[in-house]
Amino acid sequence: MQTLFPEIKPYARHELAVEAPHVLYVDESGSPDGLPVVFIHGGPGAGCDAASRRYFDPNLYRIVTFDQRGCGRSTPHASLENNTTWHLVADLERIREHLGIDKWVLFGGSWGSTLSLAYAQSHPERVHALILRGIFLCRPQEIHWFYQEGASRLFPDYWQDYLAPIPQDERGNLVEAFYKRLTGPDQIAQMHAAKAWSTWEGRTATLRPNPLVVDRFSEPQRALSIARIECHYFINDAFLEPDQLLRDMHKIAHLPGIIVHGRYDVVCPLDNAWALHQAWPNSELQIIRDAGHAASEVGIADALVRAANQVARNLLDLPPEDA
Known part of the structure; x- marks a missing residue:
């Protein structure tokens, strides 16, 4: 099994102002002359961390990580103003131009796979290849x-905790009910709703229970940005037209891609990845038999590291690792 590369520190950090009030946190690590790759995190609203850099060989890659609007070290925290899919696509272009990158590899998981596809379909000429994990197409049936x-039927015990902030008479549309609280003036009710929403995701993200993942999702500041921004996107159909990402796959049909998806992914079921793979003949689908949704699960991490190595060696015309 491949493990993550050792921790590395960024060699450059940037604060990039975009539409007010947003300022993006961006950092670079690895080799300044390496193959550019951008890590596109999930949520929306989760942010990056030190592990985000560790899927890539730092001798081969110039690694770009950034926190999307309203989360992580970007400011203001949990802001919904000027925060849509297409703002984030424009942010990626702004980052690419600011860093002087001509083309890059897109590496995105969960919501990061959504945003990667939206960006690639908007700017196919700027993409070498895509490595996607835990495919999320943001269709109404997925929400x-x-x-x-x-998913409530698989985890009825966790589901009760998710439902707790919502009165019985509002449970016919839970996204709407959570949105009302997450955007309302009552800060106690807002945090209660945020922790319930985000903890539900953390508890169901791994095949085997992982307290570290749950703790990460339920940490108050992260829970607030995840819940507010996710709910804002989902109540607006992620600002996408119906089936837009699958409909527009012809725009990137020529680009190579590797799709990594856990067979027992409850957050984003495997049929999402299957549908994407069917619409993208130039993709390779790797179904990880003993994994759920989280990138930190051993089988998924192994597949992602191998995929990043494979893509780099193909694009840099290097011999295979076992040659």
Whole structure:
């Protein structure tokens, strides 16, 4: 099994102002002359951390990580103003131009796979290849499955804690009910809703229970940005037209891609990855038999490191690792 590369520190940090009031945190690590790759985190609203850099060989890659609007070290925290999918696509272009990168590899998981596809379909000429994990196409049935009915049948005990902030008479549309609280003036109710929303995701993200993942999702500041920004996106259909990402796959049909997806992913079920793979003949689908959704699960981490190595060696015309 491949493990993550050792921790490394960024060699450059940037604060990049975009539309007011947002300022993005961006950092670079690895080799300044390496193959550019951008790590596109999930949520929306989760942010990056030190592990985000560790899927890539620092001798081969120029590694770019950034926190999307409203989360992580970007400011202001949990802001919904000027925060849509297309603002984030524009931010990626702004970052690419600011760093003087011509083309890069996109590496995105969960919501990061959504944003990677949206960006690639908007700017295919700027993309070498895509490495995607835990495919999320942001279709209404996917939101309904996880936040209204479906995953609830697999985790009825965790589901009760998710429902707790919402009165019985408002449970017919849970995304709407959470949105009301997450954007309302009552800060106690807002945090209660945020922790319930985000903890539900953390508890169901791994095949085997992982307290570290749950703690990460339930940490108050992270829970608030995840819940507010996710709910804002989902109540607005992620600012996408119906089936837009699958519909527009012809725009990037020529680009190579590796899709990594856990067979027992409850957050984003495997049929999402299957549908994407069917619409993208130039992709390779790797189904990880003993994993759920989280990138930190051993089988998924192994597959992602191998995929990043494979893509770098192909693009840099290096011999295979076992040659």
